[in-house]
Amino acid sequence: MLIGELSKYLDLSRDTIRFYEKLDLIQPLIRNNGYKDYSEQNIQQLRLIQTAKSLGFTLTEVKQITDLMSVNEIPAEQFHEILEDKLNVVRNKILQLQNIQSLLENLITQEPCPFQKDCDVSNIHKQ
Structure with missing residues (x-):
């Protein structure tokens, strides 16, 4: 083809x-x-x-997987570890996004302090 x-x-x-x-x-x-x-x-x-x-795998990660596959079949345990590692990365990203969402929601529902002249920005993360 x-x-x-x-x-x-x-x-x-x-x-x-x-x-x-x-x-x-x-x-x-x-x-x-x-x-x-x-x-x-x-x-x-x-x-x-x-x-x-x-x-969610990067091309670098895909390359590592395909290199493993070209040498031999990836053992189930090793493949499971690869998937677990990626799942943990995804979970961490979700937590980060939830924190961002919470901060944005607080800014929307409360007075948008960061856009005021005398705002103490350090207090925003504590809300």
Whole structure:
């Protein structure tokens, strides 16, 4: 499959596919005429990347996972640890966002002190 077909098939831009190649996340076959041929394995790799990104994994983390997979199958325990670590990161982000939400709600429901001349901004976090 050529890059144009792959792009349409997976709804990914050609630039994104080329970027993943540059990061060595996928390795298409190069034909005699110089065109790149993308296999079913490349399609599966790209789907894995899309899924991992939708779960919040960075491309660096995806690369680490795919490197582990290329050497051998990832042991279930190790894969479970990877997922647990990502879940903990997500939980921490949720807590941070909830704190921001609370601060914003307090600013909305109370007098918006930070926009007044003599505001003691240090008291805002204590509300």
